[in-house]
Amino acid sequence: MTSHLPDTFDGWPPEGVLFPVQSVSLRVLDGEHPFHSAQKAAAMENWRHEVARQPAVFDGRMVFQHRVSLVDGAIASEAYVVPYSTFLWWRRQPVRAGGVHLFAFPVLVSGDGALIAIRMSKTTVNAGQVYFAAGSLDPSDIVDGYCDIEANMRREVREETGLDLDDGTVVADPQLYGAHANRSVTLYRLFRFAMTADELIAAINRHEDQEGEVEEAVAIRSADPALHRYNPAMLPLLDWFFSEKR
Numbered sequence: 111m112t113s114h115l116p117d118t119f120d121g122w123p124p125e126g127v128l129f130p131v132q133s134v135s136l137r138v139l140d141g142e143h144p145f146h147s148a149q150k151a152a153a154m155e156n157w158r159h160e161v162a163r164q165p166a167v168f169d170g171r172m173v174f175q176h177r178v179s180l181v182d183g184a185i186a187s188e189a190y191v192v193p194y195s196t197f198l199w200w201r202r203q204p205v206r207a208g209g210v211h212l213f214a215f216p217v218l219v220s221g222d223g224a225l226i227a228i229r230m231s232k233t234t235v236n237a238g239q240v241y242f243a244a245g246s247l248d249p250s251d252i253v254d255g256y257c258d259i260e261a262n263m264r265r266e267v268r269e270e271t272g273l274d275l276d277d278g279t280v281v282a283d284p285q286l287y288g289a290h291a292n293r294s295v296t297l298y299r300l301f302r303f304a305m306t307a308d309e310l311i312a313a314i315n316r317h318e319d320q321e322g323e324v325e326e327a328v329a330i331r332s333a334d335p336a337l338h339r340y341n342p343a344m345l346p347l348l349d350w351f352f353s354e355k356r
Contacts (some may be wrong), residue, residue: 115177115188122180125291128350132183134172134297136212136247136257137324143174143190144247145200145208153199166233166322173247175210178295184271185295186286187212189257191249198235212295215242216263216275217347220344224300224307225330225351227344228270229316234323241341243270243324259297267301270324272317279304289346296343307331 123129146153158275160167171191178187200209218226228243235312243265251262264275275282283300290296303310309330314327329339333352335345 114163115179115186116178119290122290123301126289126346128289128298128346130183131185131286131288131297133185134259135184135186136175136189136259137187138173138189138191138252138255138257139176141190143176143192143209145174145176145194146190146196149196150206153193153196156199156202157195157242160195160235161209164233164235164237167194167235169193171249172197173251174200174248175212175295178210178212180288185297189247191252194246197246200316206293208267210293210295211246212297213244213246213343214259214263214297214299215343216243216267217242217298217300218267218271218273218310219302220307220329221302221304222306223331225286225348226303226307226310226314227328227330227338229325229328229338231323233324236341237342238325240328240330240338241344243267243273245270257350260299261301270319270322271314271327273303273310273313275301287347287350289343291342291346294343296346298347299335 172194173189174192174197175189200206220226224295227240229240247257247262249258267273267275281302287298288295311327311329333348
């Protein structure tokens with residue numbers, strides 16, 4: 111199948127800058143991702159090294175974008191389901207090509223104005239990194255051939271923190287935002303809680319994370335990038351949130 115979507119980010123806002131997103135349409139195609147087809151052997155060789163470093167890592171299935179476009183605030187993409195091992199091999203390339211990683215960050219805001227994130231445990235491939243409870247899109251997020259990012263955010267927050275984004279006391283910001291860098295696209299939506307930062311952290315730390323991915327919850331009260339070992343996708347959001355005092 112020949113895609114009508116571009117393979118470049120020409121015309122997008124600059125890397126690392128938040129921009130409003132008006133709509134999202136993430137189509138998942140049948141068949142094999144072209145990068146996966148071309149790189150199977152190399153991806154499996156790399157996977158042996160990944161498992162040696164982190165024996166608990168799991169080669170599950172995830173949605174990996176082939177091409178992504180942004181036109182008048184509307185993001186559209188075409189993707190395939192691939193093994194996680196294929197994505198990790200793509201992520202390790204010095205110059206990324208042949209795919210795009212698109213994922214969603216549910217931005218948890220406490221009643222007293224802090225951002226609530228998690229630190230990943232030492233058993234994960236992102237060990238020690240701090241970012242919002244989130245995970246790559248996977249087959250359970252696909253509905254009628256398209257990815258449901260709202261369902262993905264609810265599921266990941268519930269699994270990793272025990273918090274319920276559908277709770278009547280939680281207010282979801284109607285505006286979705288995006289940012290991109292190095293062929294990764296992050297979507298952000300703010301979720302405002304009535305609970306204070308201390309209350310949210312206590313609730314998260316009481317939660318039994320079944321996958322053992324979360325080391326602890328943390329409260330973020332400034333945009334200082336040196337406070338934690340942040341995942342790169344956190345930095346545009348921190349700059350935007352605290353500069354605007356939202």
